Amino acid sequence: MSKKEEIIIAAHTLFAQKGYLLSMSEIAQIVNLKTQSLYSHFKKKDDIVWIALQVEINRAFSIWSKQIESTDYSDFRADLQNFFYTIINYYKDSKTLRLWRNISLIQSIELKQKCKDLIKQKEAELGRLTQKMFISGTAQHIIKSSNLEGSMILFISMIQGLLDAMLLYENEPSMDMERFIDLAWETYWEGLTR
Numbered sequence: 001m002s003k004k005e006e007i008i009i010a011a012h013t014l015f016a017q018k019g020y021l022l023s024m025s026e027i028a029q030i031v032n033l034k035t036q037s038l039y040s041h042f043k044k045k046d047d048i049v050w051i052a053l054q055v056e057i058n059r060a061f062s063i064w065s066k067q068i069e070s071t072d073y074s075d076f077r078a079d080l081q082n083f084f085y086t087i088i089n090y091y092k093d094s095k096t097l098r099l100w101r102n103i104s105l106i107q108s109i110e111l112k113q114k115c116k117d118l119i120k121q122k123e124a125e126l127g128r129l130t131q132k133m134f135i136s137g138t139a140q141h142i143i144k145s146s147n148l149e150g151s152m153i154l155f156i157s158m159i160q161g162l163l164d165a166m167l168l169y170e171n172e173p174s175m176d177m178e179r180f181i182d183l184a185w186e187t188y189w190e191g192l193t194r
Contacts, residue, residue: 004041006031012052016095019102020049020111046111053115056099061122063090068129076137077189083133084159084185091163094170101167127152143192151192158188 010030014022024045028035042048067086071079091097103119106112134152138145162181169175 003031003033007033007038007041007048008052008055011048012056012099013095015049015052015102016099020106020108022049046108049106050111050114053099053103054118056096057115057118057122060090060100061126064126065129068126068133071133073133073136076133076140076142079133080137080155081185081189083130084155087159088162088181091166094167097163097167100163130155137192147192154191155188158184 007027010027011022014026014030018026022045024038025035027045027048028038038048064083064087067083068079071082073079091100103112103115106115130152131148134143134148137143137151138148143151162184165175165180166177169177
C-alpha cells in the first residue's frame with residue numbers, strides 16, 4: 001500500500017471519529033509521518049478528506065446499485081426487502097454511520113458542497129434504479145401507481161429514521177435494533193401493499 005493510500009485510510013478513520021475536526025497532525029501520527037511531510041502528498045486537509053469521502057460515497061452507491069441491478073423484477077417484495085436490508089447492513093458498522101453523519105457537519109463550505117454534489121449525482125442514478133423497481137411493483141399490482149412517488153419517499157424516510165435510531169441506541173443493551181428494523185420493514189410493507 002502506498003503512503004498516499006495510508007493517508008486516505010487514516011483520514012477516513014479519523015473523519016468517522018471526529019468529523020471535520022480531525023487534524024493533519026493526527027493523520028500524520030497514524031501514518032508515521034511528520035505533519036509537514038503530508039504536504040508533499042496533499043496540499044491541504046480538505047484534499048485528503050475529499051478523496052476519503054469520495055471513496056466511501058462511491059463505494060456505498062456501488063453496493064446499493066449492484067443490489068438493485070441484480071434483481072430480475074419478478075418478485076417486488078423480495079427485491080425491495082433485499083434492497084432495504086442491503087442499505088441497513090451497510091450502515092451496521094457505527095463508524096460508517098458516523099462518517100456519513102459527519103458529512104453534514106463539515107465546516108468547509110467548498111468541501112461540503114463537493115460532497116453534496118457527488119451525493120446528489122449518485123442519488124439521481126440510484127433513484128432511477130429504485131423507481132424502476134417500484135414500477136415493477138405497480139406492474140405486479142402490488143402497489144398503486146398513484147402512490148409511487150409517496151411510496152419511494154416513505155421508504156427513504158423510514159431508512160433515515162432507522163439510521164438515526166441505530167446511531168442513538170448503538171450502545172443501548174435494552175434496545176433490540178434487529179427487531180426494531182424488522183418491525184419497521186414489516187409495517188412499511190403492510191402499508192405499501194393493497
